[in-house]
Amino acid sequence: MMEKMIFGRYIPGDSVIHRMDPRSKLIFVFVFICIVFLANNAVTYAILTAFTMLVMLLSKVPVRFFINGLMPILWLVVFTFFLQLFFNREGQLVFHYAFIRIYSEGIRQGVFISLRFLLLIFLTSLLTLTTTPISLTDGIEMLLSPLLKIKFPVHELALMMSISLRFIPTLMDETEKIMKAQMARGVDFSGGSLKDRVKAIIPLLIPLFVSSFKRAEELATAMEARGYQGGEGRTKYRLLVWRPADTLSLCSLAAVTVLLVLFRDGGIL
């Protein structure tokens, strides 16, 4: 069912990107998301595309896999492309048939915006593809730790995140099991009217909730029994190490940012 989804999935590997510190990757992705919006002409988009390609190559994740993962979101990209194509009324009239009018600016914007989408999707999914969920939460906890000063429950948030991430596959397995058990009892999940389909979800949802409650209770007991008393005074088993490669990656990003600022329309050049 979710076989094609690559969001949030981790592919074990041993590349430069895999070995990077999760903090630098998080900062990297965050900054990248911001600077994507700096691009507004062919040159800047070319720079961004080349840069993204380079990062993807470095990760050694098979390209075929990115394409597969893109499929579920493709309609959104296509939709925005056509929205621009048909409704942007700037620039020269390129094509005219009945009520369809396509303008040069529409094509330009359509291509750029879909490209922007693709770049964002590729790079953000690269983050989860190359980082284990656990180190991702460690990274988030460290990055958010300044918020402790304003009494923000950073440890609790990180704990919740790591537990939820840990249980996503377990819950997915369980969903599939219960689904199959109910299918064997004659439930049809994929057919029938909308009303039938909604009704079919009940035999799936109730057992899932019940088992989640049970699991939460058992987990809480097990944690208490092992002496968990909250975040204060805990030491860390997994330590994050900031390597030269991390600094380098952020520098390269800074370089790209400078290039973008220089070459964008209305930029310095």
Place this chain on the structure above:
Amino acid sequence: MDIALEQVEYRYQPNTPFERLALHNISLEIPSGRYIAVIGHTGSGKSTLLQHLNALLQPTKGKITIGDRVIDAGKKEKNLKAIRQKVGIVFQFPEHQLFEETVEKDICFGPMNFGVPEDVAKKRARELIRLVGLPEDILAKSPFDLSGGQMRRVAIAGVLAMEPDVLVLDEPTAGLDPRGRREMMDLFYELHRAKHLTTILVTHSMEDAAAYADELVILHHGELKRKGPPREIFSDPEELEKWGLSVPDIVRFQSTLEKRLGKKLGKTCLTAEELAEELQSLLKRGGR
């Protein structure tokens, strides 16, 4: 209802980095009315095989004949409901599938999905609840108020209520106490005999496999290694060890005894009673 698998292959998540070959070149015939036990080490593909029997999974290669339906690899199948009514599966830890407000409603859920009228389903629920060894007043209770063992029985009753021709059991007694295990296994055997059910049991218990099954099927790394009556399969402990399996305690005891005595008994005994008889006749013949 006969079931036949021909050169069945199943891959999980084909064409992804997570691709895994779970079954490979499985050919197996399950004639109507047989009791077959599928044994194999953890991860040998037993559960995957089970799910093919009522088309919850469809093979990536080969074909499966279930009664008069043929399921070919790669074809989109419609109307699998008819198969699922005929082939009832009791999954591992079936108590996780309970969801209705009352036990009665939950047992009736399966049959009513297949178009059985409510009053007939309720009648079946009353019969079955006694059959699985629970008092009738439990029908009005919420399934979530029951103990683990009781929930298991209710879930099993829910599958039996569909009155399947083929009963597929995936470790139905895992996590039950010894008495509950014996009761459940005896119940399944009783049903098998009385209603001429085809029964397919997946189990880790060599004792159960030896005691109930007409035939054993051994899976190892997704391949079918051996198929035969229990006596034949268990007569070669070394071979079983190769696949991470063992023989029932009685068989092991017999082979140790044979080594000590320096002579072979007439046959491989599967139960304590059989062994006692063999030993008795050995004594009568004056063997020491």
